[in-house]
Structure formats: structure tokens, C-alpha cells
Amino acid sequence: MDTNYTVLARKYRSQDFQSLIGQDVLVKTLTTAIKTGRIAHAYIFTGIRGTGKTSTARILAKALNCLSSDGPTATPCGVCENCRAIAAGQHIDVLEIDAASHTGVDNMREILDAAQYRPTNGRYKVYIIDEVHMLSTSAFNALLKTLEEPPAHVIFILATTEIRKVPVTILSRCQRFDLVRVPVDVLKKHFAWIAEQEKVELTDAANELLARAADGSVRDGLSLLDQAIAQTGGHVDENAVMDMLKRADRGVVVDFMQTILSGNVATAMAKVDEIYTNGADLTMLLTDMMEWTHWATRMHPVLHTGDSSNIPYTADQRARINEINKHVSLNTLSRIWQVMVAAVPEMAAATNQKQCFDMLVVRLMHVADMPPLTEMVKQDKGAVAPVTPKVADVKNETVQIKTAADLADLLKDAREIMLYSYFTKNIEVSDITGNRISYFDRGNDSDFQKKLSSWLNTKTNTNWELNKIEESHQNQTVREQIETDVESDPMVADAMSLFEGAEIVGISKQ
Ligand SMILES: [Zn+2]
Secondary structure (H helix, E strand, O other), X not given: OOOOOOOHHXXXXXXXXHHOOOOHHXXXXXXXXXXXXXXXXXXXXXXXXXXXXXXXXXXXXXXXXXXOOOOOOOOOOOOOHHHHHXXXXXXXXXXXXXXXXXXOHHHHHHHHXXXXXXXXXXXXXXXXXXXXXXXXXXXXXXXXXXXXXXXXXXXXXXXXXXXXXXXXXXXXXXXXXXXXXXXXXXXXXXXXXXXHHOXXXXXXXHHHHHHHHHOOXXXXXXXXXXXXXXXXXXXXXXXXXXXXXXXXXXXXXXXXXXXXXXXXXXXXXXXXXXXXXXXXXXXXXXXXXXXXXXXXXXXXXXXXXXXXXXXOOOHHHHHHHHHHXXXXXXXXXXXXXXXXXXXXXXXXXXXXXHHHHHHHHHHHHXXXXXXXXXXXXXXXXXXXXXXXXXXXXXXXXXXXXXXXXXXXXHHHHOOOHHHHHHHHHHEEEEEEEOOEEEEXXXXXXXXXXXXXXXXXXXXXOOOOEEEEOOOOOOOOOHHHHHHHHHHHOHHHHHHHHHOOOOOOXXXXXX
């Protein structure tokens, strides 16, 4: 390999405002301010890593000190003595300080003491303090002192990835600019241009993968491109990038999610083993599964908010997601999302990621197949609901009422909401034998008995005898039964343990 090889991020570092990637708003505001002579004494640039904070700081330093014009210029020439020295990080009046290694107050005082002296070659003395949030409190105080009464020839440019850690007293004296995550299409365009300059082959699909993996950071994307070029000898295609990112193909992810949602544990486990053996990074796979869940939710027929131009799946994969979506409720998607979110820190902390991932898959299948709570309650206590495809409404022709819950279900299915609500809330059924129901009524609707008996008689075509007893036998109402059953159900206990501080606030039938 050529020992003089310069990494792409450095080689293609933006040298003027026009070539800053994806920061249009910042460029417009900053250049307008310079053109109109409104130069602030302190700037702070914030944004995720690799979005161009340091590049912008250097360009601004050049704009302030460029010799091509009589004063600060929005279009520094790039070739004068000052511009070149600044670009190389060697200008005597432009100090680049890495706060991470100058956290102490003595360091900071020393640096700031020199601020009193006039610049040697430039118009302004420029202090670029990178990762400024790393400064100690006393160092911040020293900086604040200078910021409060800055000498006319001094400009501070602070940069940070963590703006919340910068004291408000400092922030209030700075003009703030937020560097945004660079959008995928802008990154793609940039990478394609660089590939052309470098005379390397970069397929569109490979470029797309790189741009997405970069997650808004030009620098991260370029170092991935560096790596891909080195590994492929300049023929960067989708497979090579996928292999490099240890990423499962989106098709594999769609397959896998389909397996999980179909409830076949054995097949799902076999698939995890296969994907893992093929070398996929399981954290990345989880990220891909979350991406799938997000898009499946947006594409769900109930919402239908998927903007087709942004969906990262091929037409064929989209068709399959639409097919899966016909059988999956929004509720299920949202539940599996929550389980995945909870798994992110677990995976990060796990000593054995494969184990952690296997358990996640089981949990996901469990949550995906979890029937509505009311259905679980109807089953024998403690029995885990078997994974069965939902059969469309099997109607039982003969009406059987053996328990209070049977009657409640009947009322609910018939949409007798008033009766259902009163019955489940107020009625303590003490006995049902044949067509005779004995109960205690906690409420005060004197018409209830008449209404229920008339409804029952019509519904079942037999005469019911409703016997209201005067004294409570301390039986539970249907609602109380459901609450007790739900709370003691192992699946609910499991679900509640997933979400810290969760409580059952209501039970609804989907
Ligand atoms: Zn210049």
C-alpha cells in the first residue's frame, strides 16, 4: 500500500463554505453575517461527530484572516499565506485546542493569557476549542472571564458533540450553530463524486449502504469508503460492503421477521444460527430488525404513512412486508418495537451476545403471539396460550352460561355495552345453576334485573330466573376476577417486568 495515502476524509475536507456538505442553513446564515460585517466574538458549533464542526471552524478562521480582501470575507481565497497556514493547522494566530487534553484550569489560563496580545500575521486571534464540554468547571470559569470582556481582536470558536454539558453562562455568550446530520441522498452524491475523483468503482447499492451506515456523518461514511476501497481494490459493490459492515442483507431481515411473526420457534432459532454463522453482527441485525419494524409500522394499512421514495426496501421486499402486514396488528408491531428498544442496552452489556440475542428472539415471538389479555383470562389460569393462527370467529350455536364470565362475554359479543358494563362492575354472582342466577347487586339500577332477564330470555329462548340476594357473599365482580387473573398470569408478569414501573391501568379486548 502507498505509504503516502491520505485518508479520504482529510483529502476531501471542505475548504470553503460552498463545499461544506449538507449544512445549507448554517452556510447561508454565516456567510450573510460575514458579508454584512456582523462578526460575533464567540461561536459555538454543535452536532454529531463528522458533520463538519472543525472544518467549519477552520473555514471561518480563514474567512476572518484571508488576505485576498481588506476585511473578513465569505469567500476566503484558499491560496494566500494565511489561508494555507490555517488549512494546514499551522497559523500562529489560529490556535486549535483539544479540550479533552487541556481540561485543567492552569492550561486554560495560560492559553487565555496570550489572548491579550495582538495577532501577529492575521486580523484576528482565533481560538478553536474542540470538544469544549470536556473542560473542567474551573477551566470553564477562566474561559468565561475572557468571554465576558473579550479583546477586540479575539474570536472564539467552540465545538462540541454534547451541547448539554456546556454551561449556560458560556452558551449565552456564543452565537450557536447546529450542524445537522447529513441526509443519505446528500452523502450518496458526495461519495459518488469522490469515487469518481479517486477513479474507483462504487455501485449505487453499495453507496446506499455506506451512506446509511454513516448515519449522517460525512467522516464516518468516508472512513467506511476508505476501508471498502482498500478491501476490494477499488471495485466496491453491495456484497463487499455488506460483508464489511457484517450486515445481513435486507432480504434476510425481511425473511427473519416473517419467521418471528409466524411463531415458529424452531425455524427462527435455526435462522439465527445461520445468520450468526455467516458472520453477521447481531447488534447490527437488531438495528436492521428495528428498521424493519419502523417501516412495517409506517407501511401498515391502518397508518399508511410510508413515503415510498424513502423506504429502504426493494419493490419485492415491500410487497412481502405488505403481505406480512395483513396478518399483523399495529399493536403487535408496537409491542415488538418496545421489546427491541429494551434489548439495545442489554445487547451492549451482554458478555455473550449470541445468548442474549437468542433470548430476545424468544421474547419477541412471545410478545408477537401474545393474544389480547381478555382472551388469556378465559383460558385456564396459568396455562400459556398455544400459538395458533387466529381462526375467524367460530360461533357456538348453543348458548352456555355457566359462569359470570360466560355471561359477560355474551353481553359483550352482543354489544350490550350498558348491561355489560353494569354487570361486570356491580354484580357479584354467587351461583349459576341451570337457568337460575343468584347475585348480589352493589349498584342501584333498579331496572337492571328486568333488563337483563328480558335480554337473556330473548337471547336464549328460555326463561331465566334472576334471584337478587340482599346480603353480599363477598364474591368478586367479573371485573375484579379479570384483574386478579391478569395480574397472576405469568405472561402478564413477564410483560410487566419488561417495562419498569408498568402497571395495569385497563384491560381491553382488541
Ligand atoms: Zn486567503
